[in-house]
Amino acid sequence: QSALTQPPSASGSPGQSVTISCTGTSSDIGGYNYVSWYQQHPGKAPKLMIYEVSQRPSGVPDRFSGSKSGNTASLTVSGLQAEDEADYYCSSYAGRNKYVFGTGTKVTAL
Amino acid sequence: QVQLVESGGGVVQPGRSLRLSCAASGFSFSNYAMHWVRQAPGKGLQWVAVISFDGTSKYHADSVMGRFTISRDNSKNTLYLQINSLGAEDTAIYYCARDRGSGYSNGYLAYWGQGTLVTVST
Numbered sequence: 001q002s003a004l005t006q007p008p009s010a011s012g013s014p015g016q017s018v019t020i021s022c023t024g025t026s027s028d029i030g031g032y033n034y035v036s037w038y039q040q041h042p043g044k045a046p047k048l049m050i051y052e053v054s055q056r057p058s059g060v061p062d063r064f065s066g067s068k069s070g071n072t073a074s075l076t077v078s079g080l081q082a083e084d085e086a087d088y089y090c091s092s093y094a095g096r097n098k099y100v101f102g103t104g105t106k107v108t109a110l
Numbered sequence: 111q112v113q114l115v116e117s118g119g120g121v122v123q124p125g126r127s128l129r130l131s132c133a134a135s136g137f138s139f140s141n142y143a144m145h146w147v148r149q150a151p152g153k154g155l156q157w158v159a160v161i162s163f164d165g166t167s168k169y170h171a172d173s174v175m176g177r178f179t180i181s182r183d184n185s186k187n188t189l190y191l192q193i194n195s196l197g198a199e200d201t202a203i204y205y206c207a208r209d210r211g212s213g214y215s216n217g218y219l220a221y222w223g224q225g226t227l228v229t230v231s232t
Contacts, residue, residue: 001172003154036218038155045205045222046147046155057210057220089155091217097160097169099217101147104154 001094004029004102011108012080020105022073022090028100030071034093037066037075041086049088050075077107085109112136112221114206119226122196132189132206132223140164140184143215146191148202149225158204159191160215167214196230203227 005023012018022029022037029035035053038046048057050066053073063078073092077084090102118130132144146158159170159180168180179192189206203225210220 001157003156034217038219040155045224046219047222048210048218048220051210051216051218051220091155091157091219093217097167097215098171099145099157099160101155101157 001028001098001100004090004092004100006088006090006102006105008103009106009108011110012077013110014080014082016080017076017078018080018107019074019076020088020090020107022075022092022102024071024073024092024100026071028071028092028094029068029073031095032093033068035066035068035073036091037064037073038089038091039084039086040089046089080107080109082109112208114208114221114223116204116206116223116226119204119228121229121231123232124197124230126196127192127194128196128228130191130193130204130206130226130228132191134187134189134208137208138212139182139187141212143209143213144180144182144189145207145209145215145217145219146178146180146189147205147207147219147222148200149205150199150202153202156202160217161189162214163212193228196228198230200228201230
């Protein structure tokens with residue numbers, strides 16, 4: 001399974017929106033609606049932020065939203081806050097009962 | 111509350127074997143699929159393996175197949191990862207994680223342990 005492609009970095013001023021892309025293939029993102037997003041602060045374990053493309057687990061602020069079009073999934077953080085500074089990873093089912101993560105994006109609040 | 115505690119990491123010589131453990135508590139362990147995910151120092155996340163709630167189905171990433179084996183003991187609420195023929199490329203933090211929903215895996219990792227560090231070095 002090849003890693004999904006994410007931009008290395010993304011940034012925005014506090015209060016602005018930031019969108020992170022996650023590009024795969026028809027064998028993973030494009031073939032299934034099993035896309036999830038994780039937030040990871042330095043030295044911490046990842047945290048599930050979005051599942052099933054656009055669903056938010058309980059406790060995740062509604063400024064986090066997800067979508068998918070074709071082979072590309074996206075995570076949008078609306079109204080960026082300082083605590084949103086972290087690494088973000090997408091993940092997708094890749095067929096044959098296997099999964100793949102994205103390369104990761106470091107989000108910075110300017 | 112859900113708690114996952116990994117153990118078994120450390121400094122290991124190349125070519126040796128290691129078994130990692132993940133002790134689960136705060137939920138019905140036998141109802142959930144479980145995963146291992148690793149992260150090399152300063153690098154991204156890499157999915158390693160998944161095991162079904164009852165242990166009958168196991169799947170590993172192509173890159174580790176044949177060297178890594180995931181298993182579980184539902185009577186002990188413990189998940190395992192056996193790693194053989196360790197190489198420098200296996201140096202990483204190894205996390206265990208639980209699926210969000212019960213039954214077979216959907217790949218949504220809702221709960222994570224804090225990880226155990228494996229360092230392969232002479």
